[in-house]
Amino acid sequence: MMRFRAKWLSFSAFAFDLCAVAVAxxxxxxxxxxxxxxxxxxQSGLHALAWVMIVYAVxxxxxxxxxxMWVFASLPDLLRIAKAVCVGALVVMIGAVLLQPSPVIPRSVLIVSPLLxxxxxxxxxxxxRATKEFYRYGGLVGQGxxxxxxxxxxxxxNLVRELKRSGQWRLVGLLDDDSVKQxxxxxxxxxxxxxxxxxxIAAEVRAEHVIIAVPSASVEAHRRIATLCVRAGVKAMVLPALTHVTQGQAFLSRVRQVDLEDLLGREPVTIDSAHVERLLKNRVVMVTGAGGSIGSEMCRQILRFGPAQLVAFDVSEFSIYRLNEELREKFPDVAMVPVIGDVxxxxxxxxxxxxxxxxxxxxxxxxxxxxLMEETNAWQAIRNNVxxxxxxxxxxxxxxxxxxxxISTDKAVNPTNVMGASKRLAEMVCSALQQGSRHTRFETVRFGNVLGSAGSVIPKFQEQIARGGPVTVTHPEIxxxxxxxxxAAQLVLQASSxxxxxxxxxxxxxxPVRIADLAQxxxxxxxxxxxxxxxxFTGLRPGEKLYEELLADDEMTTRTPHPKLRIARARAVADHLIDELLPWLMQHRVPSDSEVRRDLRRWVPEYQPTSAPVLQDVSAAPVSRAK
Known part of the structure; x- marks a missing residue:
C-alpha cells in the first residue's frame, strides 16, 4: 500500500510538471x-509542444x-530543477533550429518559457511545503x-529553522556581536x-532560556558567553562543536545544558598519542591509589593504549571493587589485577x-x-604521603x-599546611632516590584541583545547593x-612519556578562579x-591559604614540546636526605601535630605553617566580582 502511494505521488508530481511545461x-x-x-x-506552437514536453519529460x-518529497523540498531540489530546465531549454532551442517549423518558434518564447x-x-x-508546515506546525507557534x-x-x-517547527520553544530573536548582522x-x-x-534584551522579550549557537568560537569566547548567561539569570543551553554533529542529525537534538566546565573554559587537551602508546603498549602498568578520582581516571586512560596488564593497587576494598567492575565491562580484553593493600x-x-x-x-x-590532615591526622599524612x-x-x-x-600537587609549592609539605617531601624523596638509581627514572607531575574529585569543593557546593543552602566559602578572595x-590524567601520561x-x-x-564567583x-x-x-563565608580553615602556586620562588621552568607542560627546576636535594629522614619516619611513637609541624620545617625549609584561625560567620560580607 505504501509503495503504491509513493508511486502515485511520484506520477502526480510528474504529471503536474508536464502540465507546467505546457502552461509555460x-x-x-x-x-x-x-x-x-x-x-x-x-498552431505551430501547439505542434511543437508535443516534442517539447517529451524533451522536458526526459x-x-x-x-x-x-x-x-515535496514536503521536504529544499535548495538541492531547486538546483536539480534548475539543471533540468536549463538543459531542456538548450535542447529545445537546438531542436527549433534543426526542425525549422513554419512559422518559426519566436526566440523570446525559447527564453521566456524556461524562466516561467x-x-x-x-x-x-x-x-x-509552506502549506504543509503551516498545518503541521502552525498551531504550535506561540505555545512554546x-x-x-x-x-x-x-x-x-540552522537552529532557527528547527525552532520554527518546535512546539517546545518559541523563538523571539537572536543576538550577535557582529554589528553587520544586528x-x-x-x-x-x-x-x-x-x-x-x-x-x-532577555528582560524586554521575557525570555528565560537561551541557546548558545557559536560552536566554532574559541573556548575563551564560550566561557565568556556562558558566564554572561549564568549571571544574567537565564537558563542557558549550548550547541557543541559542529565537528561532533553527525551528518544529517538535527541541530536541536545536540543542544545540551551549560555546565561547570563551560564556565571554567578549559581548552581541550591534545596529547601525542603515538608517544604515549610507545610507553604503555603491551607493557604491565601499575597504579597506586587506583580507586581514587585521579587514580581511577589514570586507569581508564591507560587502558586506551593497550597495556598487557593493569595492576590496580588501593587500600579501599569498595573503590577497587567498583573500579574492577567498571573496567572489566569497558575493557574486557585487558587483564586487570585488583590488589587491596597499603602503600x-x-x-x-x-x-x-x-x-x-x-x-x-x-x-x-x-x-x-x-x-583533615592539618589537625589530629598530621602524622598519618606524613606516614602515608612520604x-x-x-x-x-x-x-x-x-x-x-x-x-x-x-602525582603531586600545587600545594607542595611554598606549603602552608601539612598535606602540602608532605607532598613536597615526597617529591624530595623521589629526587634523592633518582641520584642513586640506575634503572628507574623518577618523574613528578604537579597540578591543582580537579573538577569533581572526592573531597573537592565542587561536589560539596552541589550537595549544599541540593539541600537548599547555604553554600559555604572560606574567604571572599580565595x-x-x-x-x-x-x-589531568592525559597530561600525566604525556609528561611520563x-x-x-x-x-x-x-x-x-x-x-585561577575565585571560589566565591564559582559558588555564585x-x-x-x-x-x-x-x-x-x-x-x-566561614573564615580560612587550618592550613589553608588564599591562593595556590605552581612554582616555588626559587624555582625556574623550562619549556617542553607540549604547550601545557613545563619542567620546574627545584633546588637540589641533599645526598644524605634519605638516611636522616628514615629514622624520623620509622619512629615507634605518634608525634603530636605541633611536633610534626616543627620537624617538617627541618626537612622542608620553605614550609611556613599558618596558625589555625578562629572560624567566624561573615555571611554579611558582600561578594565583589573580579574586575
Missing part, C-alpha cells in the same frame, strides 16, 4: 504577442526530480517557551543586538612487583584533604621498574586552579538566585 510554453507565446496569438503561430526523469517553467515548478514546491539564540552564523540559522533578519527573526546586552606495606609491594613485573608505576595514593612514596619507590628500584611517576579529571629522570613537570592550569555561578547554573541560596 503557451504563456510564452501570449507574452510574446502581448495578448492574442496569431492563428498560424498558435530531463525531469534524468535529473531525478521525483526522488524527494522554473518559477512554476520551484514556486509550487515551496508553496506546498520564549528562547533567544546567541549567534547569527550558520549554526544559528538589525537584520534570519528566516523572519530579527537580530536584536549584541550578546553583551543579553540581560536587558606502606613493603612485603606486599615486593610480592606484587615481583610477580607482575610492571614497566611503569603511577603513584597516585595519597591523603590530600587539607583540613613513607608510602618511599616504600613504593624503593620497591620499584629493587624490581627494576623503568618509570616511576609521582582562588584556586582547576582542571578536569580526564585532562617525556621524562628522562628527575624532572618535576608542572601542568598549565590556566587562570553554580547557584545560578542550578536555577537559583542569591536570595534563595545564600553564600556564607
Amino acid at each position: 510554453w503557451l504563456s510564452g507565446y501570449i507574452i510574446r504577442f502581448n495578448g492574442p496569438v496569431p492563428e498560424q503561430f498558435w 530531463m525531469f526523469r534524468g535529473y531525478g526530480l521525483y526522488r524527494g 517553467l522554473f518559477l512554476v515548478m520551484g514556486g509550487s514546491r515551496a508553496l506546498y 517557551k520564549p528562547v533567544l539564540v546567541l549567534g547569527a552564523g550558520t549554526a544559528g540559522a 538589525g537584520r533578519e534570519i528566516y523572519g527573526y530579527r537580530v536584536l543586538g549584541p550578546i553583551g546586552d543579553l540581560q536587558k 606502606k606495606d613493603s612485603l606486599l609491594l615486593d610480592q606484587v612487583l615481583g610477580r607482575y613485573r610492571p614497566g611503569i608505576v603511577f603513584h597516585a595514593a595519597a591523603y590530600k584533604h587539607v583540613p 613513607l608510602g612514596t618511599y616504600r613504593v619507590a624503593r620497591a620499584a628500584i629493587r624490581h627494576e621498574v623503568a618509570h616511576f611517576v609521582l 582562588t584556586r586552579f582547576f582542571m578536569t579529571i580526564p585532562e 617525556m621524562g628522562h629522570g628527575g624532572e618535576i613537570f608542572v601542568l598549565d592550569m590556566g587562570q 555561578d553554580l547557584i545560578r547554573l542550578y536555577g537559583f538566585n542569591e536570595e534563595q541560596i545564600k553564600v556564607v
